[in-house]
Amino acid sequence: MTRILTGAAALAMSVAFAPAAFADYTIGVSNTVQGNGWREEMICAMRAQALVEPDVTGLIVAHRNTDSAGQLEDLNNLIEAGVDAIVLNPSNPDALNSALEAAMAAGIVVVAVDAGVTAEGAYILSNNQEEYAYLGARWLFEQIGGAGDVVYMRGIAGVSADTDRHNGFRRALAEFPNVNVVHEVFTGWQQDQGKQQMFDFLATGIPFDGVWTSGIDNVIVDAFVESGAPLVPIVGADNAGFVGQLQSVEGLAGAAVTNPGSVGGAGIALAVDILNGNAPASNVVLVDPVLWDNTTEDGRATIAAAQNPDLDPEWPVSTQIPGWTDYTLEQIIACEGPA
Amino acid sequence: MTALIRKHAWVIGLAVLLALLLALTKLIQPNFGAPGLESLARSALPFAFATAAMAVVVIVGGIDLSVASMMAVCAVTAAVLMERMAGVPALMIVLAVGLAMGLVNGALIVLTRVPDIVVTLAMLFVWEGMALLILSSPGGSVAPWLSGATRGPFLIDGLPMALVIMALAIAIVWLPIRRSKLGLAIYATGSDPLAAFRSGVAVDRTKIIAYGICGLFCAMGGLSLAALTGIGEPVPGPYLMASVAAVVLGGVVLGGGKGGLLGSIIAVFILRIIRTILTLMAIDPNVTTIVEGVIMVGVVMLGTALTLRGARR
Numbered sequence: 001m002t003r004i005l006t007g008a009a010a011l012a013m014s015v016a017f018a019p020a021a022f023a024d025y026t027i028g029v030s031n032t033v034q035g036n037g038w039r040e041e042m043i044c045a046m047r048a049q050a051l052v053e054p055d056v057t058g059l060i061v062a063h064r065n066t067d068s069a070g071q072l073e074d075l076n077n078l079i080e081a082g083v084d085a086i087v088l089n090p091s092n093p094d095a096l097n098s099a100l101e102a103a104m105a106a107g108i109v110v111v112a113v114d115a116g117v118t119a120e121g122a123y124i125l126s127n128n129q130e131e132y133a134y135l136g137a138r139w140l141f142e143q144i145g146g147a148g149d150v151v152y153m154r155g156i157a158g159v160s161a162d163t164d165r166h167n168g169f170r171r172a173l174a175e176f177p178n179v180n181v182v183h184e185v186f187t188g189w190q191q192d193q194g195k196q197q198m199f200d201f202l203a204t205g206i207p208f209d210g211v212w213t214s215g216i217d218n219v220i221v222d223a224f225v226e227s228g229a230p231l232v233p234i235v236g237a238d239n240a241g242f243v244g245q246l247q248s249v250e251g252l253a254g255a256a257v258t259n260p261g262s263v264g265g266a267g268i269a270l271a272v273d274i275l276n277g278n279a280p281a282s283n284v285v286l287v288d289p290v291l292w293d294n295t296t297e298d299g300r301a302t303i304a305a306a307q308n309p310d311l312d313p314e315w316p317v318s319t320q321i322p323g324w325t326d327y328t329l330e331q332i333i334a335c336e337g338p339a
Numbered sequence: 340m341t342a343l344i345r346k347h348a349w350v351i352g353l354a355v356l357l358a359l360l361l362a363l364t365k366l367i368q369p370n371f372g373a374p375g376l377e378s379l380a381r382s383a384l385p386f387a388f389a390t391a392a393m394a395v396v397v398i399v400g401g402i403d404l405s406v407a408s409m410m411a412v413c414a415v416t417a418a419v420l421m422e423r424m425a426g427v428p429a430l431m432i433v434l435a436v437g438l439a440m441g442l443v444n445g446a447l448i449v450l451t452r453v454p455d456i457v458v459t460l461a462m463l464f465v466w467e468g469m470a471l472l473i474l475s476s477p478g479g480s481v482a483p484w485l486s487g488a489t490r491g492p493f494l495i496d497g498l499p500m501a502l503v504i505m506a507l508a509i510a511i512v513w514l515p516i517r518r519s520k521l522g523l524a525i526y527a528t529g530s531d532p533l534a535a536f537r538s539g540v541a542v543d544r545t546k547i548i549a550y551g552i553c554g555l556f557c558a559m560g561g562l563s564l565a566a567l568t569g570i571g572e573p574v575p576g577p578y579l580m581a582s583v584a585a586v587v588l589g590g591v592v593l594g595g596g597k598g599g600l601l602g603s604i605i606a607v608f609i610l611r612i613i614r615t616i617l618t619l620m621a622i623d624p625n626v627t628t629i630v631e632g633v634i635m636v637g638v639v640m641l642g643t644a645l646t647l648r649g650a651r652r
Contacts, residue, residue, distance in 0.1 A: 067576030
């Protein structure tokens, strides 16, 4: 009921304020991974932010599982649709330049979120992926005493975020010469696949001292609990399910590294700023991750504050980017953009 | 004349449907014009080659599930080679690699007698791994003339370069084969291998060659991916299911022996323009795939019903 009421209130407000001197922007969104909690939160953050931006009246979302050529197709379709700005999560930094350059030539503002693009003139707002992996890996290696065997559970082979994280992981590994990667797998960023891989590895009986995951985390803890294996330190992302486990699972030492999907909402806010003539000084805006561990007092307090039972367990719990996003928690959960 | 129309009824029907959809696009977005047609042709390019590849093996009575993986191998091969050597020899090598992969698929099917679907499913993973071995993450580069070749119009405005390349490449490979004894053998093998064998068709050789042609079209598909993106991507794109869909919609019978490449290529354009229309109308993306599927099955069902009615008369 509250959701309907807030929706009605927002509608009433937008009707009331519409005749004022607000612009009439339509924003296009392009994304190439569907059905993954992080990307779904990103899309919902985009919709919620577009809803609360008074200058945005239309949002066209192209959101499906595809490759760079498919994203080129979506971008060209958005250009054909005559949008004022395009906010995209690029599948590759170099592959989309032909469409992005065509868009900018047509006067469309281009903002890439989550990963960069090399097209000149495009704005980039992203989480620092190399730092993400480095922070978590360094915590893990310190946690196991600077020596031991770790399981390294990556994302998708060949995807730039995975490559960036791999660089960060290797940077941390270079600082700890006595840490050894005993098993390296690609989870495909799929919950079921990652869980099965952990079951398989636990079944081999090979001993290890810690697990680094690229965000497929709560199911790894589940695999330990369900198979009765003794828990080792586990690094994950700030997904609601994993953050909950950091609080509730007995004997689990772990750390969540923030990687907010809500950068999508920040991307919409940035696009509107640029359309209104308030472009930032630099074309690149980086959001640095932070680490929440349950082995320190500070970390436990942050984890407790971030709990929200209404969130999807696969969503990152950091639903806001301070200074960028303006929507309420209800609005991002409702996941509705301007009509 | 009427015999000609009846013979090509399906293809003509598809062409009319495409024209209607283009008109609808213009209606929704009055600014849709030459640049829109160009981006439509460009986005159809990899799908068209994947569909041509799939159509040839379906006509010969098989199916190739490794189409998208072979395209990925060819795309990364092109991107790696073109970083180190001249574009034209690299292009020739990529075409040869595609042909060789297709011939390996065909030879495995014929020699082992394991069903096509099983062999090519296994090869899907083999080629996918191969692509990742060649290039572990997206990269490489493409000769500038190749990425430039798919852009802009050809001679007159509104005739996209990508469409001309697509038509030429497919026609140069397929038309001579279609008109030769080999073409007849491919159709004969697809409609009834035993009858074809007894009529003196070298069934096994025909099958291997058909898979080779499939590989060659996959190489063109891989090259077009590299040309569009300017890099090579080792992870296969959504071309397997899309090619099967276009082949079915294009009037090629999944059992083999019936249908052609033209209908399938028009079907590719129909499926692409539907996506454009759904984007222009800002339809919820989760609904988009449902709409695409429903339209496809609807058209095929309508077509089958019309064909049955026609046959009864």
